[in-house]
Amino acid sequence: MAMLTQSLEALPGQVGCLVLSDDGAVLASTGELKNDERCAKVVLSMLQAASRLTNAEQRDPFRRMSIVLEGYTLMATVSSGKIFIVKRQN
Incomplete structure (x- = not known):
């Protein structure tokens, strides 16, 4: 489990x-x-909705989404069959 988050924790x-x-x-x-x-x-629900929207218009698969809120940002990346979500202070 630690290997899955190790590079994310260094951000x-x-x-x-x-x-x-x-x-x-x-x-x-x-x-x-x-x-x-x-x-x-x-976040998974938002990614699924965005993927349906973008895949209808583009050939490239959906890979990344940022959700910017007042105090923090959630960044989601889809890669290798996994979804990586990072919460960062603004």
Whole structure:
């Protein structure tokens, strides 16, 4: 599990991270996102909606989304059948 989050934990300003399988199961989590299944479900739903929207218009697969809120940003990246979510302070 630590290997899944090791490079994410090194990102400047990060305060938590989640790693999900492509079906949304939490594989690993740290910091403020530790065991945050609610965040995982919401971000997965947003990624699925964005993927449907962009795939209808583009040939390239959807890979990354940023959700910018007042105090922090959630960055989600889809790679190798996993979803990597990082929470960073703004």
